[in-house]
Amino acid sequence: MREGAQPLVGIIANPVSARDIRRVIANANSLQLADRVNIVLRLLSSLAACGVGRVLMMPDREGLKVMLERHLARKHGPDAGLAKVEFLDMPVTARVDDTFRAAHMMRETGVDALIVLGGDGTHRAVVRECGQVPIAGLSTGTNNAYPEMREPTIVGLATALYATGRVPARDALASNKRLDIEIRDRKGNVRRDIALVDAVISHEHFIGARALWKIDTLAAVYVSYADPQAIGMSAIAGLLEPLGRHEAGGLAVELAAPGAGEFDLCAPIAPGMTEPVPIASWVRLADGVPHRVKQRTGIVALDGERELAFGPDDEVTITLRENAFRSIDVAACMRYAAASGLMRRPGSNTRNTR
Secondary structure, eight states, rough: OTTTOOOEEEEEEEETTSTTTTHHSSOOOOOOOOHHHHHHHHHHHHHTTTTTEEEEEOOOOSSSSHHHHHHHHOOSSSGOOOOOEEHHHHHHHHSSHHEEEEEHHHHHTTSSSEEEOOOHHHHHHHHHHHHHOOOOEOOOOOOSSSSSSOOHHHHHHHHHHHTTTOOOOOEEEEEEEEEEEEEOTOOOOEEOOOEEEEEEEESSSSSSSSBBBGGEEEEEESSSSSSSSOOOOHHHHTSSSSSTSSSSSSSEEEEETTSSSSSEEEEEEETTTTEEEEEEEEEEETTOOEOOOOOOSEEEETTEEEEEOTTTTTTEEEEEEEEEEEEHHHHHHHHHHHHHHTOOOOOOOOOOOO
């Protein structure tokens, strides 16, 4: 917690996550706006219960702010005792720029922690701008390899325990890896971006629909970690060589043309969608060592969304970075709270024995 200041937590809730084209081509559910509001209300209740009385939030124009303000105005029943919410004074575009701007503003304001509601893409956008502010992720997207599935009440409690200083940073925070993507043209101009989980190289030449799902268009998959239980492109690496999010190194997987690989790997690339993926080869990535992309033209998709196009005169490198950003280890915070008795309060029958 900032010295001499009251704890302050930011919440960035993507009101339109989990509404991409994978909703159509796969049997995935879509989280409704009212569900997101309920998640935020549970966060506000648990934050307040552990001493966080003030929260900053990103505004939107999809209705989340309006519905939330109705609850905050009631101040009775389950809506009593919630942390106070202040919405950032910023333009709203309904694009990812809103998340970039909100994360930057919250970092500049000095929030102690950021809670993020969204999928891999939303969390990536926050990490790009939040600097050293630790994040706590809640899975509300389509492919959720980075954010874990947790009850929001517990995420709120863990975040508050850290933000109020009752769980020290050495016990509360975890270091995370990321992938740095660099595209350099023949004139030396450089474009840079990041991915938290996976950077996928596609043969396609146009961004189009941002989500990836067609295996025959893919050339390579780079991952910072590889969980065999994941959904999405990182599942390809996870089913080849599992690699934990806190283990050293990453993985680069080269795909083959259909029927031309060493073998086909059956991988869950989207909810309800399992596809054969032709595998050519794979190698480990080491911290800080650039890996040059073999594909000469195409698209780089970051955490499941097409973002960067490159041509034959561009050099594309992908570099794994260890200890790139910090996150709140919810399980560790709650274990510390239990061991230290942080959630105990004097009972009504406690006697003064002096």
